[in-house]
Amino acid sequence: SQQGEEDPQALSIQEGENATMNCSYKTSINNLQWYRQNSGRGLVHLILIRSNEREKHSGRLRVTLDTSKKSSSLLITASRAADTASYFCATGFTGGGNKLTFGTGTQLKVEL
Amino acid sequence: KAGVTQTPRYLIKTRGQQVTLSCSPISGHRSVSWYQQTPGQGLQFLFEYFSETQRNKGNFPGRFSGRQFSNSRSEMNVSTLELGDSALYLCASSKSGGVYEQYFGPGTRLTVT
Numbered sequence: 001s002q003q004g005e006e007d008p009q010a011l012s013i014q015e016g017e018n019a020t021m022n023c024s025y026k027t028s029i030n031n032l033q034w035y036r037q038n039s040g041r042g043l044v045h046l047i048l049i050r051s052n053e054r055e056k057h058s059g060r061l062r063v064t065l066d067t068s069k070k071s072s073s074l075l076i077t078a079s080r081a082a083d084t085a086s087y088f089c090a091t092g093f094t095g096g097g098n099k100l101t102f103g104t105g106t107q108l109k110v111e112l
Numbered sequence: 113k114a115g116v117t118q119t120p121r122y123l124i125k126t127r128g129q130q131v132t133l134s135c136s137p138i139s140g141h142r143s144v145s146w147y148q149q150t151p152g153q154g155l156q157f158l159f160e161y162f163s164e165t166q167r168n169k170g171n172f173p174g175r176f177s178g179r180q181f182s183n184s185r186s187e188m189n190v191s192t193l194e195l196g197d198s199a200l201y202l203c204a205s206s207k208s209g210g211v212y213e214q215y216f217g218p219g220t221r222l223t224v225t
Contacts, residue, residue, distance in 0.1 A: 031211045040149075040200060042116075043216040050211060088155065098143045098206045098214060099168045102155035 004089055004103030012109045019076040021106040023089030024069075030094045032065055034074050037086045037105075046074070046087075079110045114139065116205050116217035124223045130191040133220045137184050137205030143167075144186040145214065146178060149200040158201075161186050162208050190222075198224045 004025040013019055023032070030051050035043040047063045049056045049072070056063050062075040076083055086107050090100035117136045125131050137144050145168075146158040157170040161180035178188040184205075190197055200221050204214040 033213060035216075040219075040221075042202060042218040043204075045213040045215060048211070048213045090155075092211065097160050097162065097167045098145050098204075098208065098212070099157050099160055099170075100145070100147075100214065101157065102147075104154055 004091060004101070006087075006089060006103040006106045008106060009104070010107045010109070012111065013079055015079060015081055015110055015112050017079055017110075019079050019083070019108055019110070021074045021087050021089075021108070023072045023074070023103050025072075025089075025091050025101075025103070026070065027091075028093060029067070029091040031092045032063075032072050033090045033092070033100065034061075034063060034072075035088045035090060035102075037088065038084075043088065076108075079108075081110050081112055084108060084110050116203060116215050118201075118203050118217040118220050120220060121218065122221045122223075124225060125193050126225055127193055127195060129193050130189060131193060131222060132187055132189045133201055133203075133222075135186045135188075135203030135205075135217060137186070137203075138215055141205035141207055141215070142184050143206045143208040144180055144184065145204045145206070146186070146188050147202045147204065148172075149202060149219075150196075150198070155202075158188065193224045195224050198222060 007022045034046040089103045145160040160168040180186045200219045202219045203217045206214045
């Protein structure tokens with residue numbers, strides 16, 4: 001079963017706008033990761049944030065983590081058409097090795 | 113550095129047959145995990161192998177099995193295929209011993225008819 005839920009399920013924006021996706025999870029974690037997937041292909045790793053971190057940046061990406069609310073958000077600034085993809089959050093837990101539990105995903109469409 | 117490779121990329125099998133999928137991790141990565149992705153269930157963890165030992169297992173029937181070789185390459189096997197096994201099977205490799213990102217291969221698209 002899915003650990004997390006992502007919100008919204010689908011998002012359509014214009015190029016240049018910012019896109020925000022939210023992820024909620026149910027159990028204690030030691031890390032949360034965001035991945036991108038284009039059209040049913042392999043997943044591309046975007047950012048990893050540990051449970052003792054609150055915010056991380058990578059280029060146009062900003063991830064926040066609130067462990068008290070069991071939630072995370074991914075912000076993509078100045079979106080481009082090439083950002084069109086599905087975005088997934090995935091959680092890992094202490095003692096779970098490299099096992100990740102994925103959320104349901106957000107389908108982002110960036111229009112020209 | 114070469115990425116994660118999976119073979120074959122596409123496979124069509126008949127119900128009742130068995131299938132073996134292969135995954136070669138990034139050089140130096142000793143952990144290999146397998147995931148199943150379907151439209152209905154999303155991405156689900158199958159199992160993880162580290163140093164030739166299964167370290168974690170997801171909630172799948174015993175028809176799904178795997179193994180890892182001394183060079184960290186991994187295979188997964190599905191026996192007695194069912195229509196519901198049609199999915200994208202993804203392999204991911206990672207360093208181990210801490211919290212690390214995982215690198216995914218392109219996947220094997222399995223269709224069971």
